[in-house]
Amino acid sequence: xxxxxxxxxxxxxxxxxxNESQSRYGKYCFQIAWNILHDREDSDECVNDTxxxxxxxxxxxRPDRLGIFLGTITRNLSFDRWKHKNAMKRGRGxxxxxxxxxxxxxxxxxxxxxxxxxxxxxxxxNAFLNTLSEKERNVFLRRYWYVEEYSDIxxxxxxxxxxxxxxxxxxxxxxxxxxxxxxxxx
Amino acid sequence: xxxxxxxxxALRLMEALxxxxxxxxxxxxxxxxxxxxxxxxxxxxPGIRGCLAACxxxxxxxxxxxxxxxxxxxxxxxxxxxxxxxxxxELASFAEPEEMQQEADTASLTSTQxxxxxLTESARETGEGEAEAGEEIEEAAAEKxxxxxxxxxxxxxxxxxxxxxxxxxxxGAYVPAVLPEGYRYESGCVAGEEQEQLVVAxxxxxxxxxxxxxxxDDTADAAADESPLFSREEITEERIALLVEExxxxxxxxxxxxxxxxxxxxxxxxGCGTPDEIWTVITSINP
Numbered sequence: 001x002x003x004x005x006x007x008x009x010x011x012x013x014x015x016x017x018x019n020e021s022q023s024r025y026g027k028y029c030f031q032i033a034w035n036i037l038h039d040r041e042d043s044d045e046c047v048n049d050t051x052x053x054x055x056x057x058x059x060x061x062r063p064d065r066l067g068i069f070l071g072t073i074t075r076n077l078s079f080d081r082w083k084h085k086n087a088m089k090r091g092r093g094x095x096x097x098x099x100x101x102x103x104x105x106x107x108x109x110x111x112x113x114x115x116x117x118x119x120x121x122x123x124x125x126n127a128f129l130n131t132l133s134e135k136e137r138n139v140f141l142r143r144y145w146y147v148e149e150y151s152d153i154x155x156x157x158x159x160x161x162x163x164x165x166x167x168x169x170x171x172x173x174x175x176x177x178x179x180x181x182x183x184x185x186x
Numbered sequence: 187x188x189x190x191x192x193x194x195x196a197l198r199l200m201e202a203l204x205x206x207x208x209x210x211x212x213x214x215x216x217x218x219x220x221x222x223x224x225x226x227x228x229x230x231x232p233g234i235r236g237c238l239a240a241c242x243x244x245x246x247x248x249x250x251x252x253x254x255x256x257x258x259x260x261x262x263x264x265x266x267x268x269x270x271x272x273x274x275x276e277l278a279s280f281a282e283p284e285e286m287q288q289e290a291d292t293a294s295l296t297s298t299q300x301x302x303x304x305l306t307e308s309a310r311e312t313g314e315g316e317a318e319a320g321e322e323i324e325e326a327a328a329e330k331x332x333x334x335x336x337x338x339x340x341x342x343x344x345x346x347x348x349x350x351x352x353x354x355x356x357x358g359a360y361v362p363a364v365l366p367e368g369y370r371y372e373s374g375c376v377a378g379e380e381q382e383q384l385v386v387a388x389x390x391x392x393x394x395x396x397x398x399x400x401x402x403d404d405t406a407d408a409a410a411d412e413s414p415l416f417s418r419e420e421i422t423e424e425r426i427a428l429l430v431e432e433x434x435x436x437x438x439x440x441x442x443x444x445x446x447x448x449x450x451x452x453x454x455x456x457g458c459g460t461p462d463e464i465w466t467v468i469t470s471i472n473p
Contacts, residue, residue, distance in 0.1 A: 067215075068208035076204050083197070102196035103189065121198065122205035129210055138214040145203050145211060 003066040010058035017058075018051045025067050029074040035147040036078040036095050042085075046077040053077070075145070098147055101168070105175040121184065128178045132171065139164055140171045343377040348386065351376070357384040360399045360453050364470035366463035369395055388457075393438055395457030395467075401450055413454060415444040421468060427461040439464075447473065 001020050009017035029050050033043035050073045063069035082095055129137050135157070142153045150168075154161045351374040352358045361384075369388040377383045383400040414429065421443075430439040438458040445468065446452045453471065455464070 065208045065212055068211045071211070072204055072208075076201075079201060079204070099193060099196045099200060102199050103192040105199060106192045106195040118198070118202060119205075121202040125199075125202050126205070126207050126210075129206065134213065137210055138216075141203075141206065141210055141214045144200065145206060145214075 007058060007062060007066060010055065011062075018055065021051055021054060021066075021070060022047075025070050028067060029070055032071050032074045032146060033078040036075070036082050037085075038094070042081055043078070046074055046081060049077050050074045094147055094149060098144060101172060102144065104172045105179060124179070124182055124184060128175055131178070132174070136167055136171050136174075139167045143168055343375045346374045346376050346384075348374060350374070351384060351386050354384050356401070357382075357399045357451065359473040360384075360397075360447070360451055360471050361386055362397070362467045362470045363472070364466050365395070366390065366459045366467070369393075390458075393458035395455075395459065398454040398456075400452055400454075413442040413444050413456075415446060415452070418445055418447050421445050423461055423465040426464050426468075430461075449473070 001024065003024075006017055006020045006024065009020060026047065029047045030043055033046040034040070037043050037046070050070055053073045054070055057073075061069075129140070132140065138157065139153055139159075142148045142156065143150075148156075150161055150164050153159070154164045157164075159167075346354070348361070348371045352361050354376050357376075365388055368390040370390070372387045372389045372394075374384070374386040377385075383398065385396065385398050387394060387396040389395070416425070426441065426443075429441050429443050438460060440458050441464055442454075442456045444452055444454045451473070455467070457464075459467075
């Protein structure tokens with residue numbers, strides 16, 4: 001069943017829409033949740049919550065890309081759950097490492113003056129991604145959106161592991177410079 | 187993560203990434219996108235791998251042919267081991283029958299020289315594993331009368347290859363491991379009811395080098411010897427230089443002397459070479 005037909009089921013309030021979503025995007029969403037949480041039970045719950053969020057969002061929404069739409073919901077849910085679980089005790093894993101790496105992108109507060117809203121930050125990030133080459137952008141998103149391992153990214157794009165690391169290092173530097181130039185304070 | 191403020195900022199950045207343009211995410215999903223890696227995409231083109239494999243095969247075959255045509259004569263002429271013994275015997279099996287004997291024997295000798303150890307030990311070990319090649323060599327050698335002149339006429343004289351000579355009980359251990367450069371095994375024979383006498387001969391063009399190895403009890407022949415006799419301790423390079431009988435047209439010296447070993451074995455050396463070469467032969471005899 002193609003995306004359009006699944007979305008139609010949502011619009012018809014047909015619960016088969018959830019089964020079809022599970023069938024078509026279950027593994028995809030679970031992988032996103034797993035990369036962030038590294039916990040099977042939590043990941044399953046996030047994926048199940050994803051279908052419920054989608055059920056509530058469609059209609060009125062009609063996403064152009066259902067997979068990305070569902071994946072984004074899963075990511076947000078997983079991220080919230082991860083933050084909740086790590087509120088008192090910081091865990092270990094790739095999520096922790098990924099955030100550590102992104103710290104490099106944060107300009108020093110003393111060098112910037114203005115504060116930006118989350119929406120503005122999102123707009124800036126999209127603008128920044130537009131400045132990157134396709135390779136840089138894809139590698140960056142696989143790492144910081146999908147929270148994938150370096151080795152998985154290398155395998156996906158047939159790249160050397162060191163190439164992936166080098167690319168990410170450079171992109172983080174570019175993001176830092178970009179945010180500084182734009183006067184972004186995080 | 188040392189700075190909590192920066193950590194919170196990184197988390198905000200991570201959250202903000204959720205609003206990334208779906209088109210970017212969709213593009214990043216393209217798992218088979220090998221455009222980023224030109225090398226990988228090149229080698230995945232249809233036919234490229236096949237062509238590369240064919241090129242590799244061609245190069246390997248060329249290298250093998252080159253080795254066969256160039257290194258084989260080089261090794262034989264120089265006396266330097268350039269191939270493994272197995273390869274040598276494999277090649278020898280394809281050689282002309284007249285050449286098989288010399289080729290195989292030279293291989294055994296030169297490979298042992300490279301190892302720097304006694305030929306006799308090495309030849310004993312390798313000879314057993316090369317029985318098949320040895321049989322072919324024996325057949326080829328049998329077609330030629332390679333018996334040393336000193337043993338011709340003896341009814342019990344038996345022609346031997348170099349490997350067989352090295353395996354002769356008691357006497358085989360006195361076959362030298364190292365020969366002067368350019369010398370190739372020519373012939374060998376063993377005589378006596380209990381193999382009391384072994385003769386092995388090498389040649390280098392017109393020059394000959396012959397060793398008669400025998401038990402000291404073989405008094406008949408020993409009495410006939412008129413060559414100087416030394417114990418192993420007495421023979422030195424300086425003394426060898428004083429034993430020059432005559433000079434060959436090639437400039438080598440001609441020697442004839444005997445060395446007696448403690449266990450009752452006498453080695454009579456007769457042949458051509460420089461004092462240094464002859465000394466090397468003597469020192470390579472390590473029974």
